[in-house]
Amino acid sequence: MAIRQVRTKGDEILRKKCKPVSKIDKKLHELIDDMIETMYSVNGVGLAAPQVGILKRVVVIDIGEGPMALINPEIISESGEQIEVEGCLSIPGIWGEVKRPAQIVVKALDRDGKSLRIEGTGMLARVLSHETDHLEGILFEDKVIRYIEPEKENSQEK
Numbered sequence: 001m002a003i004r005q006v007r008t009k010g011d012e013i014l015r016k017k018c019k020p021v022s023k024i025d026k027k028l029h030e031l032i033d034d035m036i037e038t039m040y041s042v043n044g045v046g047l048a049a050p051q052v053g054i055l056k057r058v059v060v061i062d063i064g065e066g067p068m069a070l071i072n073p074e075i076i077s078e079s080g081e082q083i084e085v086e087g088c089l090s091i092p093g094i095w096g097e098v099k100r101p102a103q104i105v106v107k108a109l110d111r112d113g114k115s116l117r118i119e120g121t122g123m124l125a126r127v128l129s130h131e132t133d134h135l136e137g138i139l140f141e142d143k144v145i146r147y148i149e150p151e152k153e154n155s156q157e158k
């Protein structure tokens with residue numbers, strides 16, 4: 001496994017739409033393992049492939065319940081709303097309030113290609129929404145309602 005460089009704001013790859021994964025092979029597993037290691041190295045709770053320069057529909061998440069890899073994630077329903085402070089590993093040091101769904105259901109493939117259905121509320125719903133946005137080239141700053149002072153406690157970058 002290896003830590004990959006996290007692309008930051010200004011890198012145009014972050015604004016591109018990612019392509020679906022068509023083959024789950026050793027190279028993809030390497031990408032997933034590297035993404036998890038990279039996410040942990042910067043204390044993130046989520047990371048999307050374009051953040052390490054790969055335009056594939058892959059995200060990794062760990063909200064404190066162990067790592068989860070989602071391949072070709074697709075939001076199948078969302079409801080309610082929550083407004084919380086969030087940040088992004090690709091926009092370091094900036095924090096802002098963002099409105100996200102309160103509940104979200106995502107279908108995806110796991111790292112072995114098995115179908116998954118994840119129902120998230122609270123923090124998990126927020127991270128699922130944030131990471132799937134990355135795959136469309138959307139950054140949290142596009143949705144910020146209000147910026148707050150940096151280094152606020154309890155803020156986590158994704």
Ligand code: NI
Nearest residue numbers: 088089090158
């Ligand atoms: Ni992010």
